[in-house]
Each structure stands twice: as C-alpha cells, then as structure tokens.
Amino acid sequence: MPDLTTNAPAVDATSFAESTDAIAASVSRVIDGKPAAVRAALVCLLAEGHLLIEDVPGVGKTMLARALAASIEATVRRIQFTPDLLPGDVTGVSVYNPVDREFEFKPGAIFAHIVIADEINRSSPKTQSALLEAMEEGQVTVDGTSHLLPDPFLVVATQNPLEMEGTYALPEAQRDRFMMRISMGYPEAADEALMLRQRDAVNPLDALSPVADASQVRALIEWARMVHVSPAVEEYAVSLARATRQHPELRLGASPRATLQLVRAAKVWAALDGRNFVIPDDLVTLLQPVFAHRLIPARTSAASRGHSAGDTVAGIVQSIAGSVRVPLATR
Secondary structure, eight states, X not given: OOOOOSSSOOOOHHHHHHHHHHHHHHHHTTSTTOHHHHHHHHHHHHTTOOEEEEOOTTSSHHHHHHHHHHTEESOEEEEEOOTTOOHHHHHEEEEEETTTTEEEEEEOTTOSSEEEEETGGGSOHHHHGGGHHHHHHXXXXXXXXXXXXOSSOEEEXXXXXXXXXXXXXXXXXXXXXXXXXXXXXOOOHHHHHXXXXXXXXXXXXXXXXXXXXXXXXXXXXXXXXXXXXXXXXXHHHHHHHHHXXXXXXXXXXXXXXXXXXXXXXXXXXXXHTTOSBOXXXXXXXXXXXXXXXXXXXTTOOGGGOSHHHHHHHHHHHHHHHHHSOOOSOOO
C-alpha cells in the first residue's frame, strides 16, 4: 500500500496494525468477551460511518461507546435522548448578542469527534431528524448557515428494541445513515463472573487512557481508504444490493448508500486483517450488520417491526449471500 502524503502522522501497514490493535485492546478492557462488537465499532470509526447498537438494557451498549471514546484523545459528547429534547439542543442555536447587535451561533452537543446518542428512539422524529445532515455531510445548518463538524466524526447510538412505550421508531432515512447495526448479546458465564470480580468497587472506564488522538485516527482512515477493491468485487457488491431490491419478500431493499458503505466497511475489515485488497468474504461477513437494518419485509407493517421482522430479514440476507454468484478473480 502506498505511503500517505498528508500532514497527518505517517502510517504504514505495521503502524496501522499497532494502532488499531491498541484501540481494540483498550476497549476490550471494559467490554469483556465481545470482540465482534469491539471490531464493529472500530470499523465504523475508520470507515467514516456511524454505529447503531440495538439490544436489551444492561448488556453494555453505552459502555462500548464510552470505552471507544475514552480510548481516543478527542472531543466526546453524550446526548441523552428524551421526549423533551429539542433539535436545537443537538445542532445548536443562534442567540442574539445585544452588545454586538448580532446573532451568534452557540454550538449544540453534536459538535464533537465522537457523539454518544443514548436511547435515540426516545426522542421525537423531529429531534431525530436533527442528526440527518450531520451524519451524512459532517455539518449542520442553522438559520441558513452551515457549520462544519469535527473530523473525524462518529455517532454511536443505542436503543432498546423491546421497549415500545414512550419511544419512536427510527425512520428509514435515519436508519439508512447508520453504517452498521449490531447487538451486544448477553456475556458468556465466564465473562460475567469475571465482570463481577473486577467491577465490584471499580469503574473500568476510570482506568482507561487514550491510546490514539484525532489526528492519528484521521491518518488511519486515510490508510484504510487506500485498500484496493477490484472491479469484480465492486460488481459483487452491486449484485448483493440489487438482489435485496428484487427480492419478493422485501418491500424496501438496500439503498445505493448501503452499497457504498458496505464497500467502505470491507476496506477497513481487510486492512484490519492485514490485507491491502478486499475479497468477497469481507462483503459476506459484513452483509448482515450493514444491510439488515435497512430492509423492510413486504408483509410487516412499520408499527409491528420487532424481533420477528428482524429474524425474517436476517434469513433473507443469508439466502441472498448464498445465492448471488461470487466472483472468482478478485485482485
């Protein structure tokens, strides 16, 4: 892979592996026995995507986001989404300054490198929509003026898929802006027992110190971008997306944004594996977390989405992965 020619810290294959291993190890000190979840968070960070963690309470959703934030020396803000949260609380507002007789922009909580959107589905769709421009374009527009967000920028959102009272389902436009959706799941018995012994009187987050800063993360992002994707693999990604749009059991298939994010995530996945090229297996591995939350079954209403719909979609995605022809020459 070629050297980077930016002002960011120099990165090569060795330093990329060392830096990403250090971040993953730091997060894993808090999130016991969940390497797949830790890797997914790292992929979203380095692929310039956003992560939706959807699971029952108490399994470490917010802890994962906070551990990732604590492992990087960058600005971090946590937004507790509640029914009375206003869009201006997220994006910021213009306030009149009587001394200068001008309006001044007061940045909202979204102005940070890593934003933890806790229980995102507890706020109204109007407030949720305040994230749309930020997550897609890295900026917010208030009173006709656009304000750039810090770079890199990552939203890690959490929600409980079972509790419906007092919540608002994420609209399709919002879900489509999350690169990946994952579930934490309950820990294994040994990991839960270890947690009891280690965290009886100590908060593991207090022991974490940053192992990278924002400029280093930016350099890692640029390095991952250089991973090669052959035309055959690109065509395979498009075929996977088109298969969801043509599937008779799906009312809504994967968007072009989903195809783009699948390839971006696959580049980081390959780089984390020490490769400078993407293989079809990278796309297949990432298909469920990247595609599934964007798809809507044909026979499931928006009001009745839940685990049954999720199981249906998961099965469809799996069948698509097995039915679309895999390219032979990929380098």
